[in-house]
Amino acid sequence: MNDEREGDDIAENELPHPDFRCGFVALAGRPNVGKSTLLNALIGFRLSIVSPRPQTTRHRILGIATSEAGQILYVDTPGLHRGAKRAMNRSLNRAVRSAISEVELAAQVIEAGRWTDEDEALYEALAEQKIPRLLVINKVDLSKDKTALLPFVAELTGKHHFESVHYVSALKRKGLDALTSDILARLPVRAPVFGEDEITDRSERFLAAEMVREQLMLRLDEELPYATTVEIEQFKDRPDGLAEIHAVIWVEREGQKAIVIGQGGAQLKAIGTSARRHMERMFDRKVFLRLWVKVREGWVDDEAMLKQFGYTD
CATH class of the missing domain: 3.40.50.300 (P-loop containing nucleotide triphosphate hydrolases)
Structure with a gap:
């Protein structure tokens, strides 16, 4: 760096x-x-x-x-x-x-x-x-x-x-x-590292996961967000100009899964709708977002899973 x-x-x-x-x-x-x-x-x-x-x-x-x-x-x-x-x-x-x-x-x-x-x-x-x-x-x-x-x-x-x-x-x-x-x-006298219009080196894929996680932090019970993370399984631009994004919300227990989904799927729908709107503003194009909730017990204490989810030094 x-x-x-x-x-x-x-x-x-x-x-x-x-x-x-x-x-x-x-x-x-x-x-x-x-x-x-x-x-x-x-x-x-x-x-x-x-x-x-x-x-x-x-x-x-x-x-x-x-x-x-x-x-x-x-x-x-x-x-x-x-x-x-x-x-x-x-x-x-x-x-x-x-x-x-x-x-x-x-x-x-x-x-x-x-x-x-x-x-x-x-x-x-x-x-x-x-x-x-x-x-x-x-x-x-x-x-x-x-x-x-x-x-x-x-x-x-x-x-x-x-x-x-x-x-x-x-x-x-x-x-x-x-x-x-x-x-x-x-700071030292030095040529710029990035172009003048660039704001980050992070990919849209990474930012999409963060925007879903933000909604989890804002909407769920106080302790639950710490047991959740988001993994983008698919991010592709379709010929019709739509960004199609498939994301998995990982939790540690079945009871947490039920909370994220909510009654009749209402909570998950609200999370997805708000995250999609944020993505469309940031990515400057329409987004089709699909969310799944999956359980992986103990992922917060699993070094291999943490690396899979992007938690690296």
């Missing part, structure tokens, strides 16, 4: 201008601090799925933001868990550690006014990489008295080293210009 070319070695005609900058930046944090919402706001496109529940992000997602000044390659990571007992959680933690080892800069995202053991564990993991670290305090719009954050930040930065501190609201898109400018200034 790292570009092996150094800025000094790039011919001038490869750069849009002499000070064009490009590099990989990890958006890292514990679960549910708003990393995916922040990524979407920074690239100006709804790429990462979002829900109110932790562990919504399970894969590294690359979001590309290109401007006249440079190209920032944001890596949205899963939340880092402490005491991960299940294979799924261990896989997510490996994905986080792998991602932060391959970037030039890390933005540690925390929730305004909170610093937990998981935040501390991530800080220690970032410190091991010896890369510049920015502190991004998200959800500041939820703080009625923002001056109350100052002692919290003073104590935090007195014990932890960050190159700079940014107060943002990803949801309200506040504080993002200053954050973007700071990131760009710290």
Whole structure:
């Protein structure tokens, strides 16, 4: 993932201008601090799925933001868990550690006014990489008295080293210009890696699975989404211009299957309808989506199944 070319070695005609900058930046944090919402706001496109529940992000997602000044390659990571007992959680933690080892800069995202053991564990993991670290305090719009954050930040930065501190609201898109400018200034002079119109390196097949999973996260009972995943069995463009997508929703038990399907199939139909509409907007064409629900006991703790479902480092 790292570009092996150094800025000094790039011919001038490869750069849009002499000070064009490009590099990989990890958006890292514990679960549910708003990393995916922040990524979407920074690239100006709804790429990462979002829900109110932790562990919504399970894969590294690359979001590309290109401007006249440079190209920032944001890596949205899963939340880092402490005491991960299940294979799924261990896989997510490996994905986080792998991602932060391959970037030039890390933005540690925390929730305004909170610093937990998981935040501390991530800080220690970032410190091991010896890369510049920015502190991004998200959800500041939820703080009625923002001056109350100052002692919290003073104590935090007195014990932890960050190159700079940014107060943002990803949801309200506040504080993002200053954050973007700071990131760009710290990246190397380098030619862009991707075209100016590209927003991710992920395939439509991957994004389709994520959009189905997002609806599962939003619509199902509180504990159930963690026992579900989505596998795309078929994705093809038909001669009539329709994208035909067949997806399997995997659960761990028969009782969970019944919940996903719902009475008379109503829940599954609602999940499919909403996911299809999101796909049509993102893929800019009509979509025919078919969903099945299947049971595989213990898949969350099965390393081979996790790899089959795309949970890799």
